[in-house]
Amino acid sequence: MPSQLGMPLPRHAGDELRDGALRQLASAAKALNLDPGMHKFLATPERTLIVSVPVMLEEGRLEIFTGYRVQHSTGRGPGKGGIRFHPNVTLSEVEGLAMLMTWKCAVTDLPLGGAKGGVAVDPRKLTRRQVERLTKRYTAAILPIIGPEKDIPAPDVNTDESTMAWIVDTVAMMTGQHSPAVVTGKPVELGGSRGRTEATGRGVAFVTLEVLKRAGKRPEDIRVAVQGFGNVGSVTAKALHEAGCKIVAISDVSGGYAASGGIDVAKAIDHVRNNPQRLLEGMSGLSKISNDELLAMDVDVLIPAALEGVITQANAGDVRAKIIVEGANGPLSGDADRILTGRGTTIVPDVLANAGGVVVSYFEWVQSRAGFYWELNEVESRLEIYMRRAMELVLATANTYDCSLRESAFIVAVQRVASAIERRGIFP
Ligand code: NAD
Numbered sequence: 001m002p003s004q005l006g007m008p009l010p011r012h013a014g015d016e017l018r019d020g021a022l023r024q025l026a027s028a029a030k031a032l033n034l035d036p037g038m039h040k041f042l043a044t045p046e047r048t049l050i051v052s053v054p055v056m057l058e059e060g061r062l063e064i065f066t067g068y069r070v071q072h073s074t075g076r077g078p079g080k081g082g083i084r085f086h087p088n089v090t091l092s093e094v095e096g097l098a099m100l101m102t103w104k105c106a107v108t109d110l111p112l113g114g115a116k117g118g119v120a121v122d123p124r125k126l127t128r129r130q131v132e133r134l135t136k137r138y139t140a141a142i143l144p145i146i147g148p149e150k151d152i153p154a155p156d157v158n159t160d161e162s163t164m165a166w167i168v169d170t171v172a173m174m175t176g177q178h179s180p181a182v183v184t185g186k187p188v189e190l191g192g193s194r195g196r197t198e199a200t201g202r203g204v205a206f207v208t209l210e211v212l213k214r215a216g217k218r219p220e221d222i223r224v225a226v227q228g229f230g231n232v233g234s235v236t237a238k239a240l241h242e243a244g245c246k247i248v249a250i251s252d253v254s255g256g257y258a259a260s261g262g263i264d265v266a267k268a269i270d271h272v273r274n275n276p277q278r279l280l281e282g283m284s285g286l287s288k289i290s291n292d293e294l295l296a297m298d299v300d301v302l303i304p305a306a307l308e309g310v311i312t313q314a315n316a317g318d319v320r321a322k323i324i325v326e327g328a329n330g331p332l333s334g335d336a337d338r339i340l341t342g343r344g345t346t347i348v349p350d351v352l353a354n355a356g357g358v359v360v361s362y363f364e365w366v367q368s369r370a371g372f373y374w375e376l377n378e379v380e381s382r383l384e385i386y387m388r389r390a391m392e393l394v395l396a397t398a399n400t401y402d403c404s405l406r407e408s409a410f411i412v413a414v415q416r417v418a419s420a421i422e423r424r425g426i427f428p
Pocket residue numbers: 200227228229230231232233251252253254291305306307308327328329354355357358
């Protein structure tokens with residue numbers, strides 16, 4: 001789109017993300033022969049709020065940040081989606097991520113819509129107290145559109161359970177009501193769900209083992225490389241290791257670590273826990289490799305669980321794994337996806353593979369609304385039911401439409417959202 005001066009505006013990563021989400025919608029709309037009006041409806045966010053977030057950093061130094069909350073669709077239920085604090089947050093990025101939340105909730109059949117929020121800020125440049133003030137002012141600004149029956153935020157990049165606790169406090173101070181169901185990802189002592197922290201990694205491991213089972217493969221014969229050893233990567237690696245798979249490489253921002261005989265994942269987790277920077281750096285008994293080498297390893301399963309856009313047109317040709325399970329959000333570019341799908345690689349897309357986190361977030365919302373909290377085994381067995389059901393439907397739909405699992409997941413999701421909106425009718 002040209003600027004007012006007729007010069008093309010620079011494109012940001014957020015524009016790419018939103019355009020990618022719109023392309024995936026368009027492809028599902030085509031497969032479903034979706035009504036053009038409904039396609040247009042689903043391509044447009046329902047509600048966008050842009051707020052200024054003034055924070056008195058210290059006496060006499062006022063800084064103004066820009067915050068966003070976008071509700072892409074509430075057709076199937078209240079909005080659901082994280083809040084990120086990052087200097088690169090833009091409206092288009094938040095719009096794209098909100099749309100992806102709509103599909104993620106729909107593919108797992110949660111009675112929730114899709115939303116996302118963010119503040120363009122580098123929280124590493126602020127003190128903890130300043131981040132708390134920023135969070136509380138941002139929450140006050142978006143309060144008119146969030147709430148347990150409206151839109152339920154959660155943690156995302158650079159936000160965590162403390163951020164959620166500050167939001168609960170702000171809502172309580174401004175409304176006079178204790179409403180823990182206003183957010184998920186809270187500390188357990190403030191109404192968080194047991195098992196939420198491990199949920200995404202457990203879900204990633206579950207879908208990986210299901211794909212292997214359906215391919216007639218035994219976990220004992222499977223070599224896995226996991227990129228990223230944070231929350232998602234470490235829990236996934238541990239669960240797959242416990243299921244019998246051989247984890248032959250892991251990595252984090254400090255680089256990659258490999259052992260052809262298999263890595264002792266519990267030991268690696270201990271190492272990270274005791275490392276002052278929470279890194280794998282200094283792990284003994286493993287060969288040091290680069291993150292690029294990890295992606296190109298001769299393994300059966302590759303699990304990118306660190307960042308978006310790590311496999312692109314430039315390195316897709318080097319990937320040798322026959323199965324890729326997207327632990328991270330958007331680790332493959334559109335080009336990489338086409339190249340690898342064309343080569344027959346099975347790719348379990350993020351909207352399905354890493355949906356365990358939002359499934360247990362949904363459980364947390366249910367528990368907080370009921371004021372009754374489940375035991376860990378109840379959370380885990382229910383998570384498995386939701387993941388299995390979603391997985392089976394995505395696999396069956398891929399057969400029906402003779403398409404990739406990614407296209408299939410979007411077809412399932414778009415069809416569900418469109419059908420809910422049709423059943424409700426367009427107001428008025
Ligand atoms: P995290 O911050 O706990 O871990 C990220 C890991 O990636 C760390 O080990 C970090 O060192 C590593 N990393 C960072 N930069 C890297 C690089 N350049 N090369 C290799 N490794 C690098 O984050 P997380 O919660 O595990 O999230 C990981 C991904 O999963 C993100 O894309 C996130 O959006 C996605 N995700 C997370 C959840 C969740 O519940 N945590 C849910 C859905 C999706």
